[in-house]
Amino acid sequence: MGVITDFFLATTADVARVLNGWQLPPHPERCPPNSQNDQLSNVEPVVFSNRTHWAHSPKPNPNANPAPKIDSLPNVQCNGMLPDKLALLFATLTEIPPELAQDLISYGYLTGPPEPEVTVQRLPLALTSALANANGADLTRAARTLEDDDVDRWGSGVGGKATELATVLGRIQALAKHGLSIQADLFIWTCT
Numbered sequence: 001m002g003v004i005t006d007f008f009l010a011t012t013a014d015v016a017r018v019l020n021g022w023q024l025p026p027h028p029e030r031c032p033p034n035s036q037n038d039q040l041s042n043v044e045p046v047v048f049s050n051r052t053h054w055a056h057s058p059k060p061n062p063n064a065n066p067a068p069k070i071d072s073l074p075n076v077q078c079n080g081m082l083p084d085k086l087a088l089l090f091a092t093l094t095e096i097p098p099e100l101a102q103d104l105i106s107y108g109y110l111t112g113p114p115e116p117e118v119t120v121q122r123l124p125l126a127l128t129s130a131l132a133n134a135n136g137a138d139l140t141r142a143a144r145t146l147e148d149d150d151v152d153r154w155g156s157g158v159g160g161k162a163t164e165l166a167t168v169l170g171r172i173q174a175l176a177k178h179g180l181s182i183q184a185d186l187f188i189w190t191c192t
Contacts, residue, residue, distance in 0.1 A: 003082060004191040007172050008075035009184040015110075018073060019120060021064025023111040060114040067118050070189050074178060076171045081188060086123070088149055089169075092142040093130040101127075119190045128186040131169075131176035139169040 015024060081089075083105055090101035108121040134142070143166035150161075179186050 003080050004077075005079055005081040006070060006075045006077050006189045007081075007175055008070045008073045008187050008189060009175055009179045009182075010070075010073050010187055011182075011184045014073055014184070018070060019065065019068045019110065019112070021061045021112065022068070022120060023058045023061070024122065025108060025110065058111045060111060060116075062114055064113040064116075066113045066116055067191070068112075068120070068189070070187075074175055075189075076168065076175050078165075078168050078172060082190070083121075085146060085149070086121075086127075086188065088146060089142050090124070090127045090130065092145045093134055093138060094126060117191055119192075121188050121190075123186045123188060125185075128176045128179055131173050131186075132180050134169075134173060136166075136170075139173065140166045142166075143169055 010018065012024065015022065083102065086105050087098050087102035090096070090105065091098040094101070104124045104126070105121065108123055110120045110122065112118070112120065140162070143162040146165060147160075147162040176186055178184075
């Protein structure tokens with residue numbers, strides 16, 4: 001069985017309703033995109049030298065819904081988008097080092113039930129903005145980078161999917177644009 005991943009939009013109220021019992025990590029302050037230049041440096045709300053952390057890591061909630069259904073929220077399925085792939089996508093679209101992208105993504109995990117099969121992450125606002133502001137060539141380049149990474153890891157048998165992935169990234173881009181317009185966060189739901 002593969003890894004099932006869905007991108008979805010949610011407000012804090014949506015999270016409380018759909019992901020009953022899950023706890024959001026601290027959220028850096030939102031800063032509005034700069035219409036003249038939407039580069040990462042202008043929209044990234046994280047201060048790198050003083051990152052936001054849980055004061056005390058919350059304990060898993062045994063009453064949290066172990067398999068929340070996100071079907072009622074705007075969503076796009078993009079199977080296999082694990083954190084390393086998200087980091088590579090983030091790094092490609094924003095031209096930051098993949099290690100920094102991975103670090104920024106890792107702060108978004110929600111705390112749910114003990115030993116869940118499902119994980120949920122709130123994606124950094126900078127990634128949402130980068131997706132929303134990417135042009136078609138950027139999405140194609142990101143899809144090719146993700147495909148090249150798969151070929152490097154698993155061999156040429158996994159190649160040939162960049163065009164399909166670019167189409168999926170276009171749907172995720174529409175989701176990101178909508179999220180920015182309504183101040184909803186972009187999340188990823190993963191089931192292993």
